[in-house]
Amino acid sequence: xxxxxxxxxxxxxxxxxxxxxxxxxxxxxxxxxxxxxxxxxxxxxxxxxxxxxxxxxxxxxxxxxxxxxxxxxxxxxxxxxxxxxxxxxxxxxxxxxxxxxxxxxxxxxxxxxxxxxxxxxxxxxxxxxxxxxxxxxxxxxxxxxxxxxxxxxxxxxxxxxxxxxxxxxxxxxxxxxxxxxxxxxxxxxxxxxxxxxxxxxxxxxxxxxxxxxxxxxxxxxxxxxxxxxxxxxxxxxxxxxxxxxxxxxxxxxxxxxxxxxxxxxxxxxxxxxxxxxxxxxxxxxxxxxxxxxxxxxxxxxxxxxxxxxxxxxxxxxxxxxxxxxxxxxxxxxxxxxxxxxxxxxxxxxxxxxxxxxxxxxxxxxxxxxxxxxxxxxxxxxx
Ligand code: CP
Numbered sequence: 001x002x003x004x005x006x007x008x009x010x011x012x013x014x015x016x017x018x019x020x021x022x023x024x025x026x027x028x029x030x031x032x033x034x035x036x037x038x039x040x041x042x043x044x045x046x047x048x049x050x051x052x053x054x055x056x057x058x059x060x061x062x063x064x065x066x067x068x069x070x071x072x073x074x075x076x077x078x079x080x081x082x083x084x085x086x087x088x089x090x091x092x093x094x095x096x097x098x099x100x101x102x103x104x105x106x107x108x109x110x111x112x113x114x115x116x117x118x119x120x121x122x123x124x125x126x127x128x129x130x131x132x133x134x135x136x137x138x139x140x141x142x143x144x145x146x147x148x149x150x151x152x153x154x155x156x157x158x159x160x161x162x163x164x165x166x167x168x169x170x171x172x173x174x175x176x177x178x179x180x181x182x183x184x185x186x187x188x189x190x191x192x193x194x195x196x197x198x199x200x201x202x203x204x205x206x207x208x209x210x211x212x213x214x215x216x217x218x219x220x221x222x223x224x225x226x227x228x229x230x231x232x233x234x235x236x237x238x239x240x241x242x243x244x245x246x247x248x249x250x251x252x253x254x255x256x257x258x259x260x261x262x263x264x265x266x267x268x269x270x271x272x273x274x275x276x277x278x279x280x281x282x283x284x285x286x287x288x289x290x291x292x293x294x295x296x297x298x299x300x301x302x303x304x305x306x307x308x309x310x311x312x313x314x315x316x317x318x319x320x321x322x323x324x325x326x327x328x329x330x331x332x333x334x335x336x337x338x339x340x341x342x343x344x345x346x347x348x349x350x351x352x353x354x355x356x357x358x359x360x361x362x363x364x365x366x367x368x369x370x371x372x373x374x375x376x377x378x379x380x381x382x
């Protein structure tokens with residue numbers, strides 16, 4: 001499909017519903033809005049691959065703050081901003097005055113005053129990240145309202161404690177590339193062993209809440225003690241009532257049996273993730289280090305939770321699509337052989353993130369986006 005075909009398939013007024021929208025969790029967007037976002041992302045990807053300029057927001061500043069490490073999402077933010085003609089700036093959260101106690105509300109007001117879009121990663125502590133992002137957004141909105149400043153400054157969740165929406169939307173686009181409609185596809189989101197660090201819950205939570213909205217049969221698998229938050233589990237159960245299904249099992253083989261898609265990755269034991277909340281609030285770094293060690297020791301009780309050749313053979317025709325948000329712990333979460341077989345696929349999965357971020361920024365900031373893209377296409381083909 002050419003960029004122009006992709007543009008024509010976009011309902012021309014649908015992106016208008018996304019003007020001014022921030023992305024805090026996918027659960028707060030309707031399926032129609034998520035479909036529009038996907039269509040915009042697909043159109044922008046086609047434009048990019050055909051070399052058609054999408055510099056729709058020149059002279060604007062796209063500021064992102066990361067309170068945790070990142071490779072893919074940071075570069076996707078920068079790549080998206082650059083393709084839209086914006087200036088990306090990415091800062092380490094620990095270098096901001098947040099580390100000296102400046103609140104998220106105050107920080108939002110200051111950053112919103114200067115920037116035209118704001119991305120935030122704050123994923124390590126349960127109960128904190130999403131709240132922080134919402135407070136930043138409130139700070140920005142209050143400043144813009146108080147000063148009658150008409151700029152739109154969307155806030156994009158670049159991973160928090162609850163959700164990782166740019167990841168799950170990228171995953172959804174990659175699934176669409178492979179399967180088209182997800183209805184009745186069997187998707188397994190499984191815990192897997194990791195010796196590296198206690199990873200956030202937001203990727204599996206983002207997947208179970210999003211994929212259950214598209215008619216898939218979603219299986220969540222984890223050892224006892226690795227449950228996800230009650231809220232996201234309730235959302236997944238509720239979402240599945242619209243079609244498809246959602247179940248939880250504690251056996252990785254059972255979860256892989258007959259699956260069309262497997263997404264095995266690690267996350268931290270729930271009780272220890274909760275314990276981290278108090279230690280972090282007290283600023284007790286010794287305690288935090290001790291909890292991290294206990295989390296790794298706990299993980300080490302489940303080294304057999306690996307996606308290997310034997311388990312892949314249990315999947316539908318032994319040929320399930322393997323997915324991972326990356327980085328993967330090769331030799332722990334996944335065997336070297338399985339990763340080697342799927343390394344190009346997971347890179348293509350990751351590549352969708354730049355277009356998801358572009359779509360979020362363009363749809364939030366550019367009124368009459370379909371027309372604006374049409375003009376860009378005309379300029380390029382004149
Ligand atoms: N999957 C993902 O979010 O990767 P990064 O942590 O490198 O951004």
